[in-house]
Amino acid sequence: MSYFEQLQTRSDAHIMRSYGPPKGAFVRGKGTVLFDGEDQPWLDFLCGLAVTSLGHAHPAVSKAIADQAELLVHTSNLYLTEPAIELAERLAKITGWDDASVFFAQCGATANEAAIKLARKHGKRIRDDKVRVVTLSGSFHGRTLATLEATGQPGKHEAFQPLAGFVDTVAHDDPDALRAAVTDETCAVLLEVVQGEGGVRPLDAEVVRAAREACDAHGALLIADEVQTGIGRTGPWFAFQDTDVVPDVLTVAKALANGMPIGACIAHGEAGRVFEPGDHATTFGGNPVTCAAANAVIDTIERERILTTARARGVRLSEGLQRFVGFVPFAIGVRGKGLLLGLELDRPVAAQVEAECRERFLLVNAIGGDLLRFAPPLTVSRQEVDQALKTVEEALRAVAETTA
Ligand SMILES: Cc1ncc(COP(=O)(O)O)c(C=O)c1O
Structure with a gap:
């Protein structure tokens, strides 16, 4: 039995089956690369679902975690610890909100729960x-009951009906419908400026503007779910x-601590x-270890000017994918922003393409049948982008051969 098969058997015995079948098992990681039980390197263009944005085992983050873990791991919210206060100060700086006020949660859903309670x-x-x-x-806002209801994907609600019934969902591309849906009974509009799980879809500028105007007209809060973005x-x-x-409230999670569980409602x-x-x-x-990791993340991004290089890598990946359109089987378009990109396919073969990428040790993921999502670390190199593009092209051609 391979390492993966051994883990799968043990997992099947005792881990609840709320997830689909596992697609791999990994032991360690470095930068954009994960290593499996046989020490095979895999190129990770999904980065733990847009989480490990500084790459795996980033030395500054690992050191911050280790140093803080030796000092103090937990005190509860009854007492103050410096890493949480420092992180709130940093979040105030990067949002540009001098009077930012932060509630620390554990993940995206709990950050959104806080935002929804605040709005109510x-x-x-x-x-x-x-x-x-x-x-x-x-939209996708999480899996707790309130955030599930706020998630504009009815299929995900079915098994849990009846839900509380406090959410009105409108089309993501219709500013007039959005304006009409906001009334004096509305306490908030909750949106992702670029929808992630729902299909890597940047909202039209007019929709975002309509949300702000409608909130202002009715005294509601605009909440930007920036958990993925x-x-x-x-x-x-x-x-x-x-x-x-500018939203009134913003939620963030995933990449904030490069893999340590954290969420924040700002x-x-x-x-x-x-x-x-x-x-x-x-x-x-506000756990001091997770906050220390997040402080190291923001510090590293600032010190190494990672946002600038990440934008350049995003352009390289996007242009590379764009070149597939019309030349490589199934590819009909590219959408997304920065390093959150989707390759649109003309038929529902994304899962097969994802599997062919895995055969070639590249991790990407299929969304909704006909979209392939790319979310590599912000630190991804030019060579890694080019290597991934080559692998995706091979995978698309392989699927075309098998489906011909
Ligand atoms: C935009 C957005 N909001 C909320 C969530 C939920 O975050 P979590 O899985 O950390 O609860 C996600 C997760 O994918 C997300 O993409």
């Missing part, structure tokens, strides 16, 4: 029934910074003063 409390201060949240079709994934620190709209202005003692809490919030 904001709404109820204005009128008792101002608790509805408007979201967009194709935040920390440089689409180019700037946050995707909203490439738009002419509010400013009046929204930053909504929560009062007792309104919201979590035992692990």
Whole structure:
């Protein structure tokens, strides 16, 4: 039995089957490369679902974790520790919000839960029934009950109905429908400026503008879910910074601590003063080890000017994929921003292409049947981009041969 098969057997025995069949097993990683049980290197263009943006085992992050773990691992939210305060200060700086106020959570869903609760409390201060949240079709906001309901993918709701019924979902490409859906009962519009899990889809600038205008007209908060797009994934620190709209609340998670579990709900202005003692809490919030990792992430990105090189790599990958269109089987378009990119296929063969990439030791992932998602680390090299492009081309041609 291979290492992978051994782990799979043990996993089948005792890990709940909420996930699909595993696609590999890894022991260690360095930069863009993962190593399996046989020490085979794999090129990782998915980076733990847009998480390990500085690459695997980044020395500055590993050192920050180890140093903090030797000092102090946990105290709870009853006491202050410096790494959390330092991280909140850094988040204030990179959002550009001097009065940013941060709630630390554990992941994207719990950051969004905090944002939704904050918005509902904001709404109820204005009128008792101002608790509805408007979201967009194709969005993904998490798997807790509130964030699941806010996720604009009805298929994911089915097994858990009835849900609470406080969400109105409108088409992601219809600014007028969005304006019409926001009423005096709306406490927030929740959106991803670039939809991730729903298919690597940048929202039209007019939709983002409509959301801001509708929120202003009805006293609702605009919440930008930057769980996937935040920390440089689409180019700037946050995707909203490439738009002419500023949200009231922003959520971030995934890449913030390069793989340590963390989430943050960041509010400013009046929204930053909504929560009062007792309104919201979590035992692990602001954990010093995860916050130390996040501080090292932001520090490294700033010191090594990684956002600039990442933008250049994004252009290289995007242009490389664009060259497939019309020349390589199935490829019909490229969408996304920065280093969050999708190759559109003309038929539902993305899972087969993903599998052919795996045969060639490249990790990418299929979304929705006809899209291949790329989310390599921001530190990916030119050579690695070129190598991945070559492998994807081979994989597309291999699938074309088998389906011919
Ligand atoms: C935009 C967005 N929001 C929220 C989430 C949920 O994050 P988590 O899985 O950390 O709970 C995700 C996860 O993919 C996401 O992409």
